[in-house]
Amino acid sequence: MAGSAEADDARAAAGVIDSGRGARADIDRSSGGDAPGGGGPGGVFGRLRARVARFDRRLIWFVGPTVLVLAAIIGYPVVRAAYMSFQQDKGLDPDTGMFVQGGFAGLSNYKMWLLGDCGSGAWSCVPGTLGHDFWPAVGITFFFAVITVSVETVLGIWMATVMGRSFLGRSLLRAAVLIPWAIPTAVTAKLWAFIFAPDGIANKIIGHPIAWTTDPWASRFAVIIADVWKTTPFMALLILAGLQMIPNELYEAARVDGASAWQRFTRITLPLVKPALMVAVLFRTMDALRMYDLPAILTGDSGASPTTTMSILVTADMRQGNFNSASALSTLVFIIIFIVAFILVKFLGANAVRTQDEQRKGGAL
Numbered sequence: 001m002a003g004s005a006e007a008d009d010a011r012a013a014a015g016v017i018d019s020g021r022g023a024r025a026d027i028d029r030s031s032g033g034d035a036p037g038g039g040g041p042g043g044v045f046g047r048l049r050a051r052v053a054r055f056d057r058r059l060i061w062f063v064g065p066t067v068l069v070l071a072a073i074i075g076y077p078v079v080r081a082a083y084m085s086f087q088q089d090k091g092l093d094p095d096t097g098m099f100v101q102g103g104f105a106g107l108s109n110y111k112m113w114l115l116g117d118c119g120s121g122a123w124s125c126v127p128g129t130l131g132h133d134f135w136p137a138v139g140i141t142f143f144f145a146v147i148t149v150s151v152e153t154v155l156g157i158w159m160a161t162v163m164g165r166s167f168l169g170r171s172l173l174r175a176a177v178l179i180p181w182a183i184p185t186a187v188t189a190k191l192w193a194f195i196f197a198p199d200g201i202a203n204k205i206i207g208h209p210i211a212w213t214t215d216p217w218a219s220r221f222a223v224i225i226a227d228v229w230k231t232t233p234f235m236a237l238l239i240l241a242g243l244q245m246i247p248n249e250l251y252e253a254a255r256v257d258g259a260s261a262w263q264r265f266t267r268i269t270l271p272l273v274k275p276a277l278m279v280a281v282l283f284r285t286m287d288a289l290r291m292y293d294l295p296a297i298l299t300g301d302s303g304a305s306p307t308t309t310m311s312i313l314v315t316a317d318m319r320q321g322n323f324n325s326a327s328a329l330s331t332l333v334f335i336i337i338f339i340v341a342f343i344l345v346k347f348l349g350a351n352a353v354r355t356q357d358e359q360r361k362g363g364a365l
Contacts, residue, residue: 081334085330113325116132128304141291145285153277157277160240181230189226216306219298227288235284238283282345286340289340
């Protein structure tokens with residue numbers, strides 16, 4: 001009996017091996033039978049044809065309408081702005097003094113913004129012109145982005161940690177925290193304009209008159225304070241969603257092992273909340289780089305303002321009727337934001353899907 005059982009097991013194993021070889025042979029035949037990566041029909045093109053053959057064409061009817069809508073409302077304006085950026089604005093020709101209707105301008109619009117070339121060579125734009133204000137606006141925009149996102153991240157983590165605990169009145173606290181984020185930005189700007197007025201609440205509390213809307217550095221910190229007050233709840237909401245995914249058993253096990261509150265925060269909370277945290281940082285950074293309405297309403301929307309951002313510069317150029325050069329500037333703003341977003345996603349871990357996959361693989365190991 002034992003011998004016959006062993007013989008049956010051997011025959012079954014042989015059958016599995018033969019079936020595996022047959023399946024592998026079928027796959028090779030379906031892809032052409034050549035080695036992967038070769039030039040024959042079994043290489044890359046063979047596998048590509050096999051995938052196309054297995055593709056469910058019904059998916060096109062689900063994805064197609066969304067792609068068309070996005071192409072219409074996003075793709076066309078981007079392409080149109082890029083086209084207009086290579087056209088010349090109507091106005092007086094500085095060389096001839098004659099009025100021109102426009103035409104192809106080449107890279108002159110980009111040279112004006114990047115090199116300060118107003119027609120007489122690099123850095124020929126005099127102070128007071130928009131071409132001269134480009135690089136200061138870039139610096140102010142990144143200054144606002146770095147400071148506000150950093151402060152909002154720290155405060156957002158603290159607020160999310162508090163709201164994630166169980167206590168009486170937690171729902172009321174969460175609703176109250178979200179009120180500043182729900183207020184429209186224009187209303188927020190006017191609210192803080194009253195607070196930072198010469199006879200406003202801020203100066204009365206400090207006891208010293210500060211020109212919050214005219215002094216260069218005071219106006220910048222006024223914008224930062226107003227932006228932090230409004231958008232920190234957004235950061236806290238996204239981080240709180242990540243905290244809700246962390247099992248309580250991990251904290252209980254850490255307490256049993258004698259881990260302190262700081263060790264639990266650095267060893268458990270921060271690593272596991274990183275996907276949600278980086279997504280929040282990505283969204284807020286992109287939003288801060290295109291900041292317009294808050295500084296425009298709070299301190300002014302002219303190009304010479306100490307709080308002029310890149311978006312404010314675009315609208316200031318459009319008010320002067322220079323739609324083509326404004327298109328070039330908006331294209332530069334788009335490229336700058338794209339580069340920053342690419343760096344955050346590629347190198348700083350803002351890709352939430354990849355981060356979660358790495359965490360799962362690390363846990364499996």
